[in-house]
Amino acid sequence: MKIVKISSLGCPSCIIMNKIFRELKEEYDFEVEELDYDFDALEKYNPGVIMPEYIFFKDGKEIKRLVGEHKKEEFIEILESEK
Numbered sequence: 001m002k003i004v005k006i007s008s009l010g011c012p013s014c015i016i017m018n019k020i021f022r023e024l025k026e027e028y029d030f031e032v033e034e035l036d037y038d039f040d041a042l043e044k045y046n047p048g049v050i051m052p053e054y055i056f057f058k059d060g061k062e063i064k065r066l067v068g069e070h071k072k073e074e075f076i077e078i079l080e081s082e083k
Contacts (some may be wrong), residue, residue, distance in 0.1 A: 001030040001082055004045055007052040008037040013069045014052045020072045021054075028079050058082050 005021060007014035025032065035042060037051055047053045048067060056064040056078055064078055 001079065002033065002057040003030055004033045004035065004055040004057070005052060006035045006037055006042060006045065006047045006055070011037075011051040016069055017052050020070075020075070023072065024075050024079070028076075030079065056082070 007017075024030075035045075037047065045053075045055055050067050052068070054066040054070075054075075055062060056066075063082065066074065066078075
């Protein structure tokens with residue numbers, strides 16, 4: 001599985017979610033592409049304006065998006081269901 005994480009430097013929700021995302025990276029095996037809304041070209045992912053945005057891919061196909069603040073359990077549910 002691959003997760004594209006789109007965040008912004010001045011985003012309070014992004015700062016809050018960083019701890020949860022770090023924990024997930026330690027506990028689960030997935031590829032991560034981290035992009036900054038302010039500096040990176042994001043056209044291919046078509047993000048909204050609410051950050052952070054997490055886009056889940058399996059076998060190269062988008063399967064889910066989470067936008068804004070979410071509980072760790074929501075990420076785990078997606079990661080576990082796609083094993």
